[in-house]
Amino acid sequence: MWIIRTALLFGLLTGLLLGIGYLVGGSSGAFVALIFAGAMNFISYWFSDKIVLSMYGAKEISENENPALHASTASLAQKAGIPKPKIYFVNNPSPNAFATGRSPAKGAVVVTKGLLDNMEMREVEGVIAHELGHIKNRDTLISAMAATVAGAISFIANMLQWSLFARRDERNNSGGALFAIIFAPFMAMLIQLAISRSREYSADSFGAKIASPLNLASALRKLDNVTQRVPMRADPSTGHLFIVNPFKGGLASLFMTHPPLQDRIKRLEEMAYPKLVR
Numbered sequence: 001m002w003i004i005r006t007a008l009l010f011g012l013l014t015g016l017l018l019g020i021g022y023l024v025g026g027s028s029g030a031f032v033a034l035i036f037a038g039a040m041n042f043i044s045y046w047f048s049d050k051i052v053l054s055m056y057g058a059k060e061i062s063e064n065e066n067p068a069l070h071a072s073t074a075s076l077a078q079k080a081g082i083p084k085p086k087i088y089f090v091n092n093p094s095p096n097a098f099a100t101g102r103s104p105a106k107g108a109v110v111v112t113k114g115l116l117d118n119m120e121m122r123e124v125e126g127v128i129a130h131e132l133g134h135i136k137n138r139d140t141l142i143s144a145m146a147a148t149v150a151g152a153i154s155f156i157a158n159m160l161q162w163s164l165f166a167r168r169d170e171r172n173n174s175g176g177a178l179f180a181i182i183f184a185p186f187m188a189m190l191i192q193l194a195i196s197r198s199r200e201y202s203a204d205s206f207g208a209k210i211a212s213p214l215n216l217a218s219a220l221r222k223l224d225n226v227t228q229r230v231p232m233r234a235d236p237s238t239g240h241l242f243i244v245n246p247f248k249g250g251l252a253s254l255f256m257t258h259p260p261l262q263d264r265i266k267r268l269e270e271m272a273y274p275k276l277v278r
Contacts, residue, residue, distance in 0.1 A: 017153050045141065049100040049108060052238055058088035058110050069116075072125050073109065073132075079210040080132045085109050094232035095119065095223050098241040099131035100140050107135035118226050119219060126207060126216030127223075130243055133206030139199040143240055197259045204264055208271050217268040220244065224261045 021033025063070045069087060077084040085099070085107035095114035101107035109131045115124065134140055207216050223244045232246035239246055245258050258264075 045102055049102065049106065049140070052100055052241065053088060053108070053110070055238065056090045056110070058090050061087045061089045068121065069124070072121070073128050076125065076129050076132055076210055080136050082107065082132065082136050085132070085135060087111070089113070092232055094230045094246065095226050096232055096242045096244060096246055097127050097131055098243065099134040100241065101135060102141045103138065104135050112232070114226065114230060118222060122212070122215045123219035123222065125211050126219045127243055129207035129211035130203050130216055132210065133203035134199065136206060137199070137202060139203060140241070143199065200258050200264065201267070204268060208268055213268040213271040217265045220261055220265055
């Protein structure tokens with residue numbers, strides 16, 4: 001079901017991209033929009049992991065530095081049926097984690113100082129299992145490409161807005177142009193967030209299968225509590241990568257990159273006690 005839903009959402013993003021490309025330059029404009037998005041996705045595919053690791057100053061953790069973390073990750077990766085990912089460390093007091101890499105063979109899991117300091121090992125394992133779910137399902141690539149297409153839509157909409165000052169033909173004064181300028185970027189953002197939220201549920205379910213669902217539920221509950229007190233200074237464009245929203249407070253759930261934590265925790269507890277939790 002999630003594959004069909006993600007494909008439909010990507011289809012909507014692509015349709016928006018082609019539509020505003022057509023409004024800017026007709027058929028040739030739609031073609032240029034596709035070429036532009038393709039070029040951005042090429043960069044995203046090959047370099048998004050290196051870019052985000054550099055943004056947070058992530059340093060690779062050797063086995064000698066944390067043998068327990070490496071042993072646990074290796075065991076979970078074997079259960080997941082993927083190669084053991086590299087493990088990186090971000091020196092930040094806010095507890096959080098994310099995964100990156102364009103494929104399971106190139107996967108990497110990033111943990112913060114706050115995560116290792118505030119979590120029991122069983123909870124860290126729950127978090128790692130969740131991130132391995134993202135790597136297994138190639139969510140890191142899906143999210144990067146969704147963000148790229150959404151960014152292309154916003155860029156072209158801005159081009160169309162500026163063209164209104166230079167061109168006064170019938171097309172640019174139509175309701176379609178107004179839709180592209182105002183509503184297309186907004187709709188693209190909502191679709192991107194919907195993709196991100198659906199992938200979190202999937203990663204939770206996968207993580208619960210290779211580790212204890214209660215350990216992940218306990219980690220999410222603790223992450224929520226500590227993150228509210230110690231928010232992370234994160235780039236908004238990467239907020240969807242983290243296991244929990246790295247920002248304090250935030251917008252309404254409609255604009256959140258993650259599903260409500262209470263819903264995620266309830267689902268995990270239902271997996272552990274299907275007859276008791278309602």
